[in-house]
Amino acid sequence: MKRRTVIGLEIHVQLTALKTKLFCSCSADYRHSPPNTHVCPVCLGLPGALPVVNKEALRAAISVCLALNGRVADRLRFDRKHYFYPDMPKNYQITQYLEPICREGYLEIEYNGRTKKIRIRRMNLEEDPGRLVYPAGSPLHSPYSLVDYNRAGVALLEIVTEPDMESPEEARLFLEKLRSILEHLGVSDPSLEGAMRVDANISVEGGERVEVKNIGSIHEVERALMYEIVRQNSLLDKGVKPKRETRHWDPAHRVTIPARVKETEEDYRYMPDPNLPPVRIPAELVKAVAESLPELPDKRAERFVREYGLPRKTARVLVSRKLLADFYEDVVKMYGGDPRRAANYIVNDLLNWLKDYGIKALYSRVPPERVVKVLKLLDEGVISIRQAKELAEVIVKKGVDPEEYVKKAGYVKISDEEYLSRIVEEVFKEHPKAVRDALEKPKAVNFLVGMVMAKTRGRADPVVARRLVLRRLEELRARGASQTSSR
Numbered sequence: 001m002k003r004r005t006v007i008g009l010e011i012h013v014q015l016t017a018l019k020t021k022l023f024c025s026c027s028a029d030y031r032h033s034p035p036n037t038h039v040c041p042v043c044l045g046l047p048g049a050l051p052v053v054n055k056e057a058l059r060a061a062i063s064v065c066l067a068l069n070g071r072v073a074d075r076l077r078f079d080r081k082h083y084f085y086p087d088m089p090k091n092y093q094i095t096q097y098l099e100p101i102c103r104e105g106y107l108e109i110e111y112n113g114r115t116k117k118i119r120i121r122r123m124n125l126e127e128d129p130g131r132l133v134y135p136a137g138s139p140l141h142s143p144y145s146l147v148d149y150n151r152a153g154v155a156l157l158e159i160v161t162e163p164d165m166e167s168p169e170e171a172r173l174f175l176e177k178l179r180s181i182l183e184h185l186g187v188s189d190p191s192l193e194g195a196m197r198v199d200a201n202i203s204v205e206g207g208e209r210v211e212v213k214n215i216g217s218i219h220e221v222e223r224a225l226m227y228e229i230v231r232q233n234s235l236l237d238k239g240v241k242p243k244r245e246t247r248h249w250d251p252a253h254r255v256t257i258p259a260r261v262k263e264t265e266e267d268y269r270y271m272p273d274p275n276l277p278p279v280r281i282p283a284e285l286v287k288a289v290a291e292s293l294p295e296l297p298d299k300r301a302e303r304f305v306r307e308y309g310l311p312r313k314t315a316r317v318l319v320s321r322k323l324l325a326d327f328y329e330d331v332v333k334m335y336g337g338d339p340r341r342a343a344n345y346i347v348n349d350l351l352n353w354l355k356d357y358g359i360k361a362l363y364s365r366v367p368p369e370r371v372v373k374v375l376k377l378l379d380e381g382v383i384s385i386r387q388a389k390e391l392a393e394v395i396v397k398k399g400v401d402p403e404e405y406v407k408k409a410g411y412v413k414i415s416d417e418e419y420l421s422r423i424v425e426e427v428f429k430e431h432p433k434a435v436r437d438a439l440e441k442p443k444a445v446n447f448l449v450g451m452v453m454a455k456t457r458g459r460a461d462p463v464v465a466r467r468l469v470l471r472r473l474e475e476l477r478a479r480g481a482s483q484t485s486s487r
């Protein structure tokens with residue numbers, strides 16, 4: 001039985017482009033530093049230390065709000081959220097409770113050929129907690145745990161959607177869209193470890209809401225949701241109602257497991273932070289940020305369709321990552337040929353092989369000049385489409401120069417007519433029915449040409465191959481006519 005599924009997401013995004021943390025001048029670039037080296041009295045919560053709001057964090061939050069079609073709050077106000085856990089040196093987290101910086105946004109995703117609006121309820125600006133480090137890798141196998149406060153106080157956005165998604169695919173599409181927007185805004189690099197963490201709320205009709213906490217990647221969100229749908233449906237099939245609970249996603253075993261019982265809203269004892277009195281967010285600041293917003297993915301995709309004549313689907317794939325869209329435009333500029341051919345090659349051939357290395361490796365593994373060289377070899381008829389496809393693998397995996405590779409591999413098209421005539425002869429013998437079709441319908445000629453290409457493993461010059469097939473057909477027609485007349 002198919003039951004309705006409802007999904008809402010809470011996404012934590014680190015503002016990784018900021019130089020310093022949200023309330024102090026410690027460096028926010030902590031990932032490759034020894035533990036507890038990016039700390040000061042403010043982010044360690046020592047008595048008497050006073051937080052000061054990072055103005056760049058405010059600008060970044062406003063830009064994300066506007067990009068998510070949201071309404072920026074009139075004032076900036078922070079609250080304390082209390083809980084006791086070793087990753088939180090102050091025993092409270094500075095966050096926004098009553099007055100989030102952003103409300104009522106939305107993003108549009110394209111799913112099954114239609115556009116769907118996913119509403120965003122609110123977005124908070126808050127500080128990241130520290131990090132627990134387990135010497136044996138996981139809490140289960142470690143005799144003790146260590147705390148690293150380098151991350152404590154790093155600026156974080158918490159984006160909360162309405163429960164508008166109905167499938168794991170929609171959740172993935174939403175997160176991919178959000179990721180590309182963050183990349184285009186230049187406020188966060190979501191591909192950094194821990195820079196984008198997701199809590200997913202999911203309920204299946206007839207059951208209660210289940211929250212799956214702290215999922216580390218978009219791909220894992222989709223997997224965790226698929227798992228939960230199966231788990232909750234099978235409970236319901238047995239007549240058991242899934243209970244309201246918090247679970248963790250275990251990516252190694254690909255299951256969700258029940259988590260410790262968390263505080264409820266009342267337990268957090270929210271209160272305004274007395275060290276951070278509310279301040280007005282100047283309308284001029286919001287206006288200035290709005291005016292400096294870069295071209296965002298939707299607009300960029302539209303421009304790709306308009307300017308380069310790309311199909312919408314291809315344009316959307318290209319803008320799904322900022323780096324990919326930049327790469328495409330670099331290739332187009334250098335190439336000067338058909339932008340659609342460039343897009344096809346990147347989307348259909350290169351991306352496939354790049355999967356193993358990740359999108360970040362794009363420029364380093366495949367400098368745009370190399371792609372341009374392949375496209376030009378193709379335009380000049382030196383290599384066939386099939387060979388260009390083969391080259392995609394070679395240039396990504398081996399990092400070779402396509403021109404040199406083509407020379408060495410003897411990638412030259414076969415246009416030797418004598419040789420190709422023999423192949424045509426063979427094809428005609430093997431496919432008598434196709435030959436009869438081709439004598440009557442010009443469209444059926446393509447099949448015979450295709451067979452010649454296949455027999456030469458794509459190396460035949462398609463123009464010559466077609467000419468020879470047509471010539472052979474003409475000969476057959478002439479012979480047929482003379483036989484009839486001689487009777």
Ligand SMILES: [Zn+2]
Pocket residue numbers: 021024025026038039040041042043044153
């Ligand atoms: Zn600090």
